[in-house]
Amino acid sequence: MNSAVISALANDPVNNTDQKSIIDSIINENRTRPGATMVILNEVQSQIGFISESMQSYIAQTLRVPVSTIHGVVSFYSFFTTQPRGKHTIKFCMGTACYVGGTPQLIEKAKQALGIDMGQTTPDGKITLEVCRCVGACSQAPVIVVDDETLGRVKPSKFPQVVRQCQE
Ligand code: FES
Structure with missing residues (x-):
């Protein structure tokens, strides 16, 4: 693994205790609501600023839905980004x-x-x-x-x- 990949993984919100706990509380607060997947992804995008591939996998795993479902939603709506946006x-x-x-x-x-x-x-x-x-x-x-x-x-x-x- 090269250093850029290692650094990207280290900075990923699923590997950051504070950001991971934000994701966990968003999931816990919304997982039983109608349209939970969309609500959760919207909240994660708003609060974290992006939804990386590993965040998509984590959310899919936690919600017990196929990662392709999460990926499909994230790639369809331009509101979602997989990397942080600029200023x-x-x-x-x-x-x-x-x-x-x-x-x-x-x-x-x-x-x-x-x-x-x-x-x-x-x-x-x-x-x-x-x-x-x-x-x-x-x-x-x-x-x-x-x-x-x-x-x-x-x-x-x-x-x-x-x-x-x-x-x-
Ligand atoms: S096509 Fe309607 S604003 Fe661009």
């Missing part, structure tokens, strides 16, 4: 109007500007890039969402300014 999140709308209106070009610009791929976070932990579904502002395509702010008619040439604002 700021920039989401690119992949709805039809935005896709046709230029989201792919914006994504290319973002990847070039930051040197990371969709779903990744810059090494300084400041910016995470993600895609999202239609956010209901189709008339302003292409749309990006920076944290909670929706920006419309974004041109690739405007992207460096968006990055600068996130880095300040």
Whole structure:
């Protein structure tokens, strides 16, 4: 096992006493509720900030459900992440109007500007890039969402300014 893998495992919430006890209490408080899996995953995402592969296995084991069920939910909803998000999140709308209106070009610009791929976070932990579904502002395509702010008619040439604002 290389040192990066060892360090990732050591930092994983299931190997951290405090974070593991948060996960355990979320499971214990919610396991008998209707839709328990979704409730638990939502709470873990909100309180811990992400749901790693080993957290998914732990939750599956504790709830006695197949890990594929947990993985299916986590990978389907963009709200869930398997790694911690950066301080700021920039989401690119992949709805039809935005896709046709230029989201792919914006994504290319973002990847070039930051040197990371969709779903990744810059090494300084400041910016995470993600895609999202239609956010209901189709008339302003292409749309990006920076944290909670929706920006419309974004041109690739405007992207460096968006990055600068996130880095300040
Ligand atoms: S398609 Fe992007 S906001 Fe609707």
